[in-house]
């Protein structure tokens with residue numbers, strides 16, 4: 225499989241590192257990015273070919289992954305439109321709907337819209353994906369192979385669900401990083417050094433996540449196993465409930481999903 229990435233920023237790099245870690249032939253990847261300051265790192269660290277603008281020859285690949293900001297997508301799509309023939313186009317842009325991308329690409333039919341996340345770079349990502357009907361079974365398999373290099377893949381039948389995926393797993397790593405930062409800061413406030421508290425917090429998030437992911441036991445039961453009657457955890461959880469942890473997460477996800485829909489509505493309205 226030959227791949228061209230349009231945009232070589234954070235998400236594209238996370239996916240490429242995932243591919244590299246899985247033994248993908250990196251000389252089969254071309255990255256188009258006008259920010260030439262990124263080219264040396266992309267070439268040396270990842271072994272990919274770079275270019276500052278797309279040409280028909282550079283896009284003679286199986287899969288084109290568009291990884292630019294949603295606000296840049298329309299202009300990028302209009303540049304790509306005359307250069308396409310039968311390649312599969314995979315978009316990672318938040319909010320932008322396949323109908324709008326297809327229109328910007330001149331009525332292009334073979335598009336998969338996805339929402340990956342940055343743990344892709346350690347093959348621990350998860351991607352939600354939605355394919356237009358014109359995408360062939362072979363192209364879907366190609367996209368699945370590419371995305372599996374980044375971690376798990378969840379195929380969706382309804383494109384609307386991608387805004388929820390964006391709110392949960394696309395943005396989710398940032399929520400987790402914020403919680404690690406917060407738990408770590410709490411440890412410092414209780415007298416631990418920054419290094420000690422970060423070590424304890426990181427190992428706790430990692431250990432609890434691995435335990436939950438690898439266990440048949442319901443998560444609520446795992447939580448109860450930590451919570452001794454009359455003990456310490458009970459007090460910590462009581463405080464979290466008093467601060468409405470469920471409401472807080474619900475509201476955060478709703479706001480992120482709302483923004484995904486808003487990006488789709490606003491940017492998709494462009495001709």
Ligand SMILES: NC(=O)C1=CN([C@@H]2O[C@H](COP(=O)(O)OP(=O)(O)OC[C@H]3O[C@@H](n4cnc5c(N)ncnc54)[C@H](O)[C@@H]3O)[C@@H](O)[C@H]2O)C=CC1
Nearest residue numbers: 231232233234235256257259291292293294316317318340
């Ligand atoms: N960062 C994340 O955690 C995730 C990001 N995404 C999506 O990935 C996309 C990219 O986001 P990031 O990688 O975070 O942004 P980024 O800013 O790190 O990367 C965007 C890249 O596009 C390049 N670019 C700008 N104009 C271009 C053009 N005309 N042609 C080619 N490249 C061009 C920029 O130079 C930059 O390197 C966004 O649409 C975002 O919604 C999706 C899932 C997670």
Ligand SMILES: O=C(O)[C@@H]1CCC=N1
Nearest residue numbers: 317318390394395396
């Ligand atoms: O914040 C954003 O818009 C992108 C999409 C999901 C994660 N980062």
